[in-house]
Amino acid sequence: MGKPRTIVEKVWDSHVVCERPGAPPLIYIDLHLVHEVTSPQAFEGLRERGLKVRRPDLSFATTDHSTPTTDRSLPIADKIAAAQVAKLEANCKEFGIPCYGYHSEHQGIVHVIGPENGLTQPGMTVVCGDSHTATHGAFGALAFGIGTSQVEHVLATQCLLQAKSKTYQVNINGSLKPGVTAKDVILALIARIGIGGGTHTVFEYCGSTIRALSMEERMTICNMSIEGGARAGLIAPDDTTFQYMHGRRFMPKGAAWDAALDRWKQLPSDEGAVYDRSISIDTAALEPMVTFGTNPGMGIPITQPVPDPGSLADPLERDSLAKALHYMNIEPGKPLLGHKVNVVFIGSCTNARITDLRAAAALFKGRKVSPNVRVMVVPGSQDTKRQAEAEGLDKIFREAGALWREAGCSMCIAMNGDQLAPGEYSVSTSNRNFEGRQGKGGRTFLASPLTAAAAAVTGVVTDVRTLL
Numbered sequence: 001m002g003k004p005r006t007i008v009e010k011v012w013d014s015h016v017v018c019e020r021p022g023a024p025p026l027i028y029i030d031l032h033l034v035h036e037v038t039s040p041q042a043f044e045g046l047r048e049r050g051l052k053v054r055r056p057d058l059s060f061a062t063t064d065h066s067t068p069t070t071d072r073s074l075p076i077a078d079k080i081a082a083a084q085v086a087k088l089e090a091n092c093k094e095f096g097i098p099c100y101g102y103h104s105e106h107q108g109i110v111h112v113i114g115p116e117n118g119l120t121q122p123g124m125t126v127v128c129g130d131s132h133t134a135t136h137g138a139f140g141a142l143a144f145g146i147g148t149s150q151v152e153h154v155l156a157t158q159c160l161l162q163a164k165s166k167t168y169q170v171n172i173n174g175s176l177k178p179g180v181t182a183k184d185v186i187l188a189l190i191a192r193i194g195i196g197g198g199t200h201t202v203f204e205y206c207g208s209t210i211r212a213l214s215m216e217e218r219m220t221i222c223n224m225s226i227e228g229g230a231r232a233g234l235i236a237p238d239d240t241t242f243q244y245m246h247g248r249r250f251m252p253k254g255a256a257w258d259a260a261l262d263r264w265k266q267l268p269s270d271e272g273a274v275y276d277r278s279i280s281i282d283t284a285a286l287e288p289m290v291t292f293g294t295n296p297g298m299g300i301p302i303t304q305p306v307p308d309p310g311s312l313a314d315p316l317e318r319d320s321l322a323k324a325l326h327y328m329n330i331e332p333g334k335p336l337l338g339h340k341v342n343v344v345f346i347g348s349c350t351n352a353r354i355t356d357l358r359a360a361a362a363l364f365k366g367r368k369v370s371p372n373v374r375v376m377v378v379p380g381s382q383d384t385k386r387q388a389e390a391e392g393l394d395k396i397f398r399e400a401g402a403l404w405r406e407a408g409c410s411m412c413i414a415m416n417g418d419q420l421a422p423g424e425y426s427v428s429t430s431n432r433n434f435e436g437r438q439g440k441g442g443r444t445f446l447a448s449p450l451t452a453a454a455a456a457v458t459g460v461v462t463d464v465r466t467l468l
């Protein structure tokens with residue numbers, strides 16, 4: 001009997017190709033997800049060096065970042081976006097990589113289409129040229145974002161040089177109260193440990209709260225691991241995982257499924273496995289969370305006052321908070337409740353899955369969007385969009401006065417025509433509230449789909465529990 005291992009160690013050990021002194025280990029990559037923004041230079045690099053894609057069958061592409069969320073029957077108006085989308089489709093054709101392009105009925109955000117189509121599986125190593133690749137960790141995969149030069153390296157070799165991370169057990173226990181969601185759990189964790197709290201580690205989320213979450217909610221949690229500084233975040237697979245995966249397009253079928261299931265059941269961390277770090281969070285008293293500043297760690301329970309820089313002893317922290325509040329034009333010492341909102345965005349790879357849309361629609365039903373607020377609901381994929389429409393959710397959004405769009409990253413990154421005007425405030429279900437992330441001069445309050453929907457109907461930051 002060997003030493004007890006964590007799931008992270010098991011996945012890591014089974015993927016190390018070689019280790020040499022003075023260099024990071026080389027690991028094998030099971031799934032490489034590709035999109036239009038971080039891949040053009042990588043394909044160009046392959047071309048210049050006369051290289052092929054080593055495993056096109058383990059690579060998969062879609063268009064999302066610069067893809068407009070407007071009518072798909074129209075040409076893409078922005079020339080740069082149009083060129084990026086066309087380039088991805090041409091590169092995939094040339095190098096033999098499957099691609100859900102602009103007009104595909106399965107197109108969508110890369111971290112939505114992977115799980116939805118059964119590409120993401122437990123025990124895999126998954127990479128993508130996007131920071132929020134950790135989303136796939138919800139299935140017990142070791143998944144991390146990579147840079148453009150690494151995209152080229154993985155395309156050429158199907159391997160990646162990667163330093164081994166430390167393990168960080170995040171124990172989350174307790175039942176979530178009505179109005180409190182997975183998004184609030186992850187915002188609360190990041191507010192507690194800070195944006196550097198998980199540096200050099202991979203989170204393993206455990207505990208009764210996590211076990212009770214749906215796969216969509218687990219993806220929300222894992223998605224934001226990087227915002228807590230971690231390299232990745234994952235959750236050991238269980239029956240909830242297997243039920244979600246069974247029958248999806250690229251999942252193994254028949255005897256291959258049974259064999260895979262046997263392998264996947266070996267993945268959870270062994271009894272007695274030792275973690276480098278650990279933390280415990282009790283969710284019983286958790287309130288809906290909202291961010292007030294310019295990084296995802298600047299979050300508070302929605303009824304609590306915005307912190308005062310004057311109360312901080314550390315001069316660096318004091319300056320950083322003061323700068324954030326200046327950018328956000330927010331006064332310390334008061335709750336954000338009642339703060340005006342110009343835009344509500346329900347979308348992104350954090351919160352644009354069917355359960356997010358259902359939760360928001362339940363709040364919108366029978367209500368109208370506040371006349372001062374522009375509300376965009378952007379499904380994470382075309383498959384999600386169709387499912388939502390089959391359930392009549394689009395009608396609820398439209399009747400309330402919200403915009404119902406085509407799938408894409410939309411206002412998460414503001415590269416596709418969907419953005420804030422300078423000075424505007426949004427309540428957004430995305431994952432980053434950096435200065436200008438949603439448009440130059442735009443100001444972002446990160447929150448759950450429920451809290452976003454509440455702001456949409458009242459026109460101000462609202463405690464959704466008062467509307468339930």
Ligand code: SF4
Nearest residue numbers: 132348349409412413
């Ligand atoms: S929705 Fe945002 S974080 Fe997610 S893949 Fe798109 S740009 Fe990246």
